[in-house]
Amino acid sequence: MYGSDSVYAVTVQPRRLPRKYYVRRRVAALVLLGLVIFAVAGVCARSAQPPPAAAPAVPSQAPEVVVQSRPVELEVASIGIRAQFEPADCRVKNGAINPATLGQACAYTAPDRPYQLPGTHAGDVVVIAGHAGLGAVFDKLYDASANTHRVSIGDVLYLRTESSGEKWLRYRATDLHDPSKAALSEDPAVWGVGATPGRLLTISCIQPPLGDAVRNAVVGWQFDGVELR
Numbered sequence: 001m002y003g004s005d006s007v008y009a010v011t012v013q014p015r016r017l018p019r020k021y022y023v024r025r026r027v028a029a030l031v032l033l034g035l036v037i038f039a040v041a042g043v044c045a046r047s048a049q050p051p052p053a054a055a056p057a058v059p060s061q062a063p064e065v066v067v068q069s070r071p072v073e074l075e076v077a078s079i080g081i082r083a084q085f086e087p088a089d090c091r092v093k094n095g096a097i098n099p100a101t102l103g104q105a106c107a108y109t110a111p112d113r114p115y116q117l118p119g120t121h122a123g124d125v126v127v128i129a130g131h132a133g134l135g136a137v138f139d140k141l142y143d144a145s146a147n148t149h150r151v152s153i154g155d156v157l158y159l160r161t162e163s164s165g166e167k168w169l170r171y172r173a174t175d176l177h178d179p180s181k182a183a184l185s186e187d188p189a190v191w192g193v194g195a196t197p198g199r200l201l202t203i204s205c206i207q208p209p210l211g212d213a214v215r216n217a218v219v220g221w222q223f224d225g226v227e228l229r
Contacts, residue, residue: 068119133207
């Protein structure tokens, strides 16, 4: 028998695995190490690549230029007006613009006035006039029986000139007036108080069903671009 205070050290010999298991572990470790090295190399390679070149800037298109010249055709599609132009300046009779024909519009310039011919860079107002009544060219600008303009703010007027070819100058309606004939020439709401680049006026008479015309129908338009139509 052994005494109660005897201590036995029990030694367990570890079980040795067959050699083939050690070989497999080493192969797996080498494969894993290779994958890590490959991944690190890929990251380094990507970080070393130069940034992609910036796309070349696309130059902005230069604005269309139409030099100033005489108008040859006008259209306001919203109210059904399409007009041809007299070949010369508007006739002046008794100190007032008085177009020579009923069926054509005219542009007015004069040596003692700042009015200009239309173009993309006109430095002051362009004045276009036409008769109304009796089927005249600007009959549709104003409804005399209802005492109201037919043009609405924002409507478009197209103007083709001698120098614009197949392109048209585009204007948008900005203001409407119906002054008396006596007051028209001094009305700052129509003419402004200084140069008005890009502004165009269409002027006609307001012909009532009965009686004489004592007022003018005036529409102010502002240049809005060039359009191929």
